[in-house]
Amino acid sequence: MSVLARSVGNAFRNKVRTAAVVAVLAVAIGLALAMLVANQAVTGKVAELNASVGTVLTVNPAGGQGFEGGGEPLTAAQEATAAAVPNVTSVVGTKALRLRNAAEAAAETASGRTGQGGPGGQTATSVTTSLTAAVDAGTLGNRNQAASGASGSGTAGSTQAAPSFSLPVTATGIGAEVDSTGKALQLTQGTGLGDYTAASTGALLGTTLATKNGLGVGSTFTIKDQTFTVKGLFDAGTAFGNNALYVTLPTAQTLAALPGELSTMIVTVNSMENVDAAKTALQAALGSDKADVTQGQRNLQTAVSSLDSVKNISFIAFAAALATAGLIILLIMVMLVRERRREIGVLKAIGAPNRTIGLQFVLEALVLVAMGSVVGAAIASFASGGIASALISSSSSTTAATGQRGGPGGFPGGQGGAFGGASQLLTSVTASASPEIIATGIAAVFGVAIIGALVPALLTARIRPIEVLRGE
Amino acid sequence: MIEVKNLVRTFKSGDRTIKPVNDVSFELEQGTLASIVGKSGSGKSTLLSLLGALDKPTSGDVVVNGVSLASMPDAKLTNYRRRDIGFVFQQFNLIPNLSAVDNVMLPMEFAGVRKAARLERARQLLEQVQLDPDKHVRRINRLSGGEQQRVAIARALANEPKLILADEPTGNLDEQTGEHIIELLSALSRDHNTTILVVTHDRSLANKTERRFRLQQGRLTEETTRTRATAAVTG
Numbered sequence: 001m002s003v004l005a006r007s008v009g010n011a012f013r014n015k016v017r018t019a020a021v022v023a024v025l026a027v028a029i030g031l032a033l034a035m036l037v038a039n040q041a042v043t044g045k046v047a048e049l050n051a052s053v054g055t056v057l058t059v060n061p062a063g064g065q066g067f068e069g070g071g072e073p074l075t076a077a078q079e080a081t082a083a084a085v086p087n088v089t090s091v092v093g094t095k096a097l098r099l100r101n102a103a104e105a106a107a108e109t110a111s112g113r114t115g116q117g118g119p120g121g122q123t124a125t126s127v128t129t130s131l132t133a134a135v136d137a138g139t140l141g142n143r144n145q146a147a148s149g150a151s152g153s154g155t156a157g158s159t160q161a162a163p164s165f166s167l168p169v170t171a172t173g174i175g176a177e178v179d180s181t182g183k184a185l186q187l188t189q190g191t192g193l194g195d196y197t198a199a200s201t202g203a204l205l206g207t208t209l210a211t212k213n214g215l216g217v218g219s220t221f222t223i224k225d226q227t228f229t230v231k232g233l234f235d236a237g238t239a240f241g242n243n244a245l246y247v248t249l250p251t252a253q254t255l256a257a258l259p260g261e262l263s264t265m266i267v268t269v270n271s272m273e274n275v276d277a278a279k280t281a282l283q284a285a286l287g288s289d290k291a292d293v294t295q296g297q298r299n300l301q302t303a304v305s306s307l308d309s310v311k312n313i314s315f316i317a318f319a320a321a322l323a324t325a326g327l328i329i330l331l332i333m334v335m336l337v338r339e340r341r342r343e344i345g346v347l348k349a350i351g352a353p354n355r356t357i358g359l360q361f362v363l364e365a366l367v368l369v370a371m372g373s374v375v376g377a378a379i380a381s382f383a384s385g386g387i388a389s390a391l392i393s394s395s396s397s398t399t400a401a402t403g404q405r406g407g408p409g410g411f412p413g414g415q416g417g418a419f420g421g422a423s424q425l426l427t428s429v430t431a432s433a434s435p436e437i438i439a440t441g442i443a444a445v446f447g448v449a450i451i452g453a454l455v456p457a458l459l460t461a462r463i464r465p466i467e468v469l470r471g472e
Numbered sequence: 473m474i475e476v477k478n479l480v481r482t483f484k485s486g487d488r489t490i491k492p493v494n495d496v497s498f499e500l501e502q503g504t505l506a507s508i509v510g511k512s513g514s515g516k517s518t519l520l521s522l523l524g525a526l527d528k529p530t531s532g533d534v535v536v537n538g539v540s541l542a543s544m545p546d547a548k549l550t551n552y553r554r555r556d557i558g559f560v561f562q563q564f565n566l567i568p569n570l571s572a573v574d575n576v577m578l579p580m581e582f583a584g585v586r587k588a589a590r591l592e593r594a595r596q597l598l599e600q601v602q603l604d605p606d607k608h609v610r611r612i613n614r615l616s617g618g619e620q621q622r623v624a625i626a627r628a629l630a631n632e633p634k635l636i637l638a639d640e641p642t643g644n645l646d647e648q649t650g651e652h653i654i655e656l657l658s659a660l661s662r663d664h665n666t667t668i669l670v671v672t673h674d675r676s677l678a679n680k681t682e683r684r685f686r687l688q689q690g691r692l693t694e695e696t697t698r699t700r701a702t703a704a705v706t707g
Contacts, residue, residue, distance in 0.1 A: 002581075006570070013569050346565040349526055350627065351554020351582045353547070462546075466527035469565065 003356060007363035018368065021332055025372025028328055030379030032321035033441040037380060038388035039314035040437050046307050055272055056182040057279055059265040060292045074262035078286055082267055085281045087274040094180055095173035095252035096263040099223060099245075102128035104166055127255060130222040133167040134212035134243040169209060170244040171223065172263075173252020179236060182266040185246070190217035190232030199250040202231035206242030223247075224255055267293075310391050318441075325372075326448035330455070333365055337456040344460050345468030354461040358454050365453030366446060373442045380438065474500045474523070474635065474667060479532035481518055492518040493529070494690030500683070502537075502634065503665040505658055507678040509695075510687035516671040517562065517639055519687065523669065524557050524637045525549045536635070554582050558628030560638035564620045566612045572598060572623045573608045579630040590630075597626035602652060617644040625653060629660070636660070636668045642677055654680055 012018055059082060063071035076093070083091045105128050177185050177192045185192070185204065193202045203223075205215060210233050215221060219230045228247070236242050253259050269278040275295060283293045337344070347357055460468070481493040492515030500506055510516050521527040523534055525541050533542040536556065544552065558579075559565075566575045573594045580590035598608050601622035612620060621644045628636055636657070642650035654677055660666045670677060678684050684695045 002587075006574075009569060342565070343567060346561075346567065347578070348550065349524070349553060349559055349561075349565070350579045351550060351557075351631075352578075353550050353582070356582065464527055466521045469521075469526065469561075 003360050004363055007360050008367050010360070010364045011367040018371075021328075021368055022371045022375065024328055025325060025369060026375035026379060028321055028325035029369075029372050029376030029442070029445050030383065031376075032318050032325055032445065033376055033380035033438055034384040034387045035314045035318035035321055036441040037384035037437050038391060039311055039318055041388055042307050042311040042314060046311060055269045055275055057267040057269065057275070057282060058182075058294045059267060059282065059286065060263075060294070062288065062290050062292050072290065073258070074265060074291060076260040076262070078291065079262060079265055081285050082265055082282055085267075085278060085285050087270050087278045088267055088282070089270045090176070090268045092175045092178055092182065092266040092268075093249055093262040094175070094264045094266065095249055095256060095258075095261065096180075097127050097171040097173070097252055097256055098168040099127050099129040099131060099171050100168050101132050101166060102130060102222075127171075127224055129169060129171075129224075131169050131209065131213050131245075133169050134206070134208040135167050135239060137167050167243070171252065171255075172244065172246050173249040173255075174246050175249040178266065179234075179241070179246075180264070180266070182268060185234045186236070187232045188235050190230070193231055193246070193248055196248045197250065198248060199254055200248050201226070201228050201251075202247070203228045204232045204234050204246040205230050206244045207233050207235050208239060208242040209245060226255075310388075314388075314391060322441075322444055322448060325369075325445050326452050329365055329369065329449045329452035332368070333361060333453045334456045336364070337361060337460050341460055341468045344457075345465045348461065348465040349469065354458060357461040358457045361457035362450050362453045365449045369445055369449040373445060376445075377438050377442065380441075473502055473537060475535040476523070477533045477535065479519070479522060479534065480530045481515075481522060481527065482530045491515075491690045493522060496532070496687075496690070496692045498685065498692060498694070500667055500669065502667055503661055504683060505661040505668045505670075505681045506683040506685065507670045507672055507681040508685045508687055508692070509672060509675075509678050514687045515690045516687050519692070520637045520639055520669070520671055523635075524559055525552050526559075554579065555631060556634045558631070558633035558636040560621075560624050560628045560636070560641045562639040562643065564617075564624040566620055566623055566627070568613045569611060571609045571611055572603060572615065572619075572626075575612060575623055576626045576630055579627060583631050585631075593630065594626070597629055598623065600629075600656060601626045602649060618646060618649060621645055622649070622653070625656070632664065632666075634667060636666055638668065638670045638672075640672055640674075641670060642672070642674055650674070650677070 059074065059078075061071040061074055074093070079091050079093050082088060172180055174180075175196050177196065179185055187204070188207060190204075193200060193204060203221075210216065210219075210230065213221065215230050217230055217232060220227050221230070222228065234242075234246075236244070247255075249262075250259075253261060267278070267282060269275045279293050279295050283291070286293070344357055347360075348354075476496055476498050479493055479496040480491065483490045483492070492513075494515075496519060508516050508519065518527070522529050525534075525544070529542065533540050535541070536552070541549065541552070553559075567578070570578075573591065576594035576597055577590045580593065585593075595605075595608060599605070603619060603622050603626070607615060607619060612623065615623065621641070625638070625641060628638070638657070641657070642653055645653060657668050657670070658680065661668045670681065672678055686693050686695050
């Protein structure tokens with residue numbers, strides 16, 4: 001009989017006690033794993049927030065935002081100024097265009113009605129496309145059209161109710177592979193555009209826009225009579241966001257015939273702690289009469305701070321549950337070793353080395369821990385989501401009130417998902433018990449078990465056999 | 473050869489100092505069958521544990537084939553117990569949740585003997601001590617005292633030790649089995665040149681040994697020294 005077989009047999013010597021020990025261990029291990037899962041989920045979320053919007057500032061022309069308001073456009077020189085501000089790690093310029101379907105634009109012109117105005121006096125008729133918008137205008141679109149028709153740069157043909165029209169497609173020139181909020185584009189097909197600082201005829205299309213127009217990767221379409229090839233498709237996660245396309249920044253500037261002009265700048269700061277200071281410095285460097293600097297993550301700071309608390313609490317709870325599991329194992333092994341002191345003495349008397357005795361008790365402990373871990377992992381897989389939610393909801397109750405919509409995202413009604421409410425972000429944390437995390441937790445429990453079993457076994461094995469044999 | 477030199481073992485009991493082994497010296501040639509007799513509490517078991525390196529003497533030394541046990545580190549003492557010593561304890565000291573054959577295999581496992589070889593030898597030894605084959609795989613706690621004693625003797629023989637120390641090896645056996653065990657030990661001593669030292673109350677067993685010692689109040693005296701042939705005839 002091998003040491004392992006002997007250890008397994010020993011683990012089941014007293015079946016009632018084994019069942020009780022496994023039950024207690026399972027609860028402790030299950031709790032530890034659930035806390036680890038929650039901790040990992042929150043850590044991931046915090047990292048994601050910090051990496052995307054948590055450290056992002058948006059710069060708009062002073063008095064203007066997207067296709068609304070007025071003021072002077074941003075320039076390449078201001079982009080360079082922003083890049084020189086301390087703690088700024090990157091500045092990505094964007095140039096927004098509104099694309100009108102060429103056929104519809106011609107029909108509107110013929111009927112004496114012009115489309116919406118664009119920034120810098122850009123008119124809809126100046127940028128036409130073969131694409132058709134994937135979003136129907138509906139009530140809101142027609143109402144907005146009626147309102148902007150009165151105030152836009154175009155001329156209102158009459159005071160009659162405007163006929164139904166199709167929405168424009170938002171085209172954005174970008175200086176890096178990020179969306180207008182600074183988040184990395186989620187490409188579902190194809191590749192990126194390569195060098196975003198050079199003009200190209202490639203474009204990235206939103207999935208619904210591509211579907212609406214029957215386009216896929218490699219298909220072509222036109223903007224301002226120029227042929228573009230679809231290099232990739234992205235999923236922005238919203239119907240509005242997916243009714244858009246991206247081209248490189250120089251391409252957009254060329255299409256708009258406004259070289260060097262920017263609609264917005266997405267400024268990334270090196271850490272959340274420096275965001276406030278960078279914002280102030282950036283505003284001062286650009287001038288408050290030239291640019292508006294907004295901090296999309298202000299409300300998120302509270303949310304992330306709240307998530308950090310959850311992360312700390314879950315880690316402490318993981319450590320505590322792990323320590324509890326270790327203590328349970330230690331006490332059980334102390335009890336078992338004391339109970340079997342005579343047996344240890346006999347094993348020593350017939351020539352068992354201390355390491356064999358230690359190994360036998362370690363394996364016995366690991367058998368108990370393995371059984372406890374199986375049950376504990378099952379408990380964790382069911383409970384981790386609930387525990388994480390409970391921790392987050394109790395923590396977010398104080399922050400939910402501030403979890404309103406964030407600052408301007410640069411585009412009206414645009415892809416503000418990333419700037420959504422803090423409470424929304426908190427509830428979007430998903431705690432899934434991945435095999436890697438479970439394996440990490442169980443490895444930690446096994447590590448603690450080895451120490452817990454080895455210490456009492458070796459302490460007993462070190463004494464002279466006769467002391468144990470005589471003592472009984 | 474075993475040389476015991478001025479061996480002393482003392483214990484503290486409150487203010488008193490007890491000397492169960494008090495300046496004991498003797499020598500045993502390899503292959504000798506010897507016995508120690510004495511009253512209960514006379515120090516026989518303590519002396520046996522000192523010879524078997526289960527305990528350390530307060531002073532004096534045990535020298536086995538020229539190697540001093542007193543100066544041996546713990547790891548080497550473990551090797552010595554595993555390779556050179558076979559113990560038969562008064563209370564058997566078997567592992568209760570293991571079968572008879574598993575108990576006999578244990579010392580061989582510690583000595584690194586392959587599983588198949590140790591299983592075969594364990595079965596042979598259990599047959600030698602006349603344990604029914606259907607009881608070889610029975611758990612120890614389901615065997616009678618006499619059967620457990622036989623398993624304990626088989627375990628002591630497992631690694632073919634040079635020295636067997638037996639504390640009342642026939643104490644729990646019926647007369648017939650006891651006779652058989654004595655013959656087995658005698659044959660081992662004779663055929664395998666194994667030194668056997670038996671602590672016993674059993675006069676008939678003591679009379680069958682070549683050298684007979686008496687331990688009284690910690691002091692050892694030799695009662696008889698005979699040849700093996702004489703011991704066998706007169707015993």
